[in-house]
Amino acid sequence: MKIIFYTILIGSIFSQQDSTIKYFSTNIMRTNILKGKPEKNINKNEAHFRAKYYPSGELKSIEFVPANWDKGKRKKPSSSNKLKLYYLKWNPKTQELLQGLTKKETIGKPHYRAIMDEGGLVKKVDFFNRFGKMLWTFHLRWDDYGKSNEYDIEFYSKRNLSVLNKELFAPDLSSIRPGWIARYKINNKGTPKTVKVMDPLENIYYFYEFDYGPNGLKSKYFRSDSVLVGSHTVKFNKNKNPLKITYYNENGIMKNAISYEYPNDARIIISQINSKGKVIERRIIPKKELK
Numbered sequence: 001m002k003i004i005f006y007t008i009l010i011g012s013i014f015s016q017q018d019s020t021i022k023y024f025s026t027n028i029m030r031t032n033i034l035k036g037k038p039e040k041n042i043n044k045n046e047a048h049f050r051a052k053y054y055p056s057g058e059l060k061s062i063e064f065v066p067a068n069w070d071k072g073k074r075k076k077p078s079s080s081n082k083l084k085l086y087y088l089k090w091n092p093k094t095q096e097l098l099q100g101l102t103k104k105e106t107i108g109k110p111h112y113r114a115i116m117d118e119g120g121l122v123k124k125v126d127f128f129n130r131f132g133k134m135l136w137t138f139h140l141r142w143d144d145y146g147k148s149n150e151y152d153i154e155f156y157s158k159r160n161l162s163v164l165n166k167e168l169f170a171p172d173l174s175s176i177r178p179g180w181i182a183r184y185k186i187n188n189k190g191t192p193k194t195v196k197v198m199d200p201l202e203n204i205y206y207f208y209e210f211d212y213g214p215n216g217l218k219s220k221y222f223r224s225d226s227v228l229v230g231s232h233t234v235k236f237n238k239n240k241n242p243l244k245i246t247y248y249n250e251n252g253i254m255k256n257a258i259s260y261e262y263p264n265d266a267r268i269i270i271s272q273i274n275s276k277g278k279v280i281e282r283r284i285i286p287k288k289e290l291k
Helices: 030-035
Strands: 002-004 013-015 020-025 048-053 059-065 084-091 096-101 111-116 122-128 134-140 150-155 181-186 192-198 204-213 216-223 228-236 242-249 254-264 267-273 279-286
Antiparallel strands (some): 002 096, 013 020, 020 048, 048 059, 111 122, 181 192, 192 204, 216 228, 228 242, 254 267, 267 279
């Protein structure tokens, strides 16, 4: 099941004197719920959303209605800010939640938990590992038009940003401590423009700036005093998979590089390249080990 916040609206419409009620499947697209534009009928025996609108057309409230098989196990929240939904995948770039799960199905699996606000927008998305430990939370911000150009990731354990996204972040400057926040500013295409890493008091420790081209990007990273630490470039193939990441020092001199080859759907060949352009290590890795 694919669940998108920019929401595929599926519903039938009923009118009351002071409100309009519409029904949406759990394959929702957020913008459609806000605009109240259902596309077709739903099966009310399956899990769905019940949205109520003011006569002006503005969203008044949203309620999750579980499937018939689930009604004895899951309480219906009285308001959307108590609504918790579970998913296998989350794409912050497109703000999509993919492959919906019941709470029981999350046991033993890495998963995401989405919490919605009173307007039917996603308020935050928590990530849990397969042991049920919460590792980080996406805090989303929306303007009056239902658009977002900024979000925070709050971390609860020590880690490196480069492990989360090797294209954007460099191992040299990506350390995260418990309680720290990565604040993303995004452009109109949904890709990050800047990322600032700070503590809970918003003291900045370092930050990144990104420039995008048709087949790649350049990432520059700075200390809190705006001194350049280094940079790297990333080249992508037509499928948007990285072909080569080249790292440079603060003076623009190449330090090392990593290249990626995709001989088939099951394997990736990763080569480590030194500052002289010589391959010093080459590995063949099954794709499933990188997930």
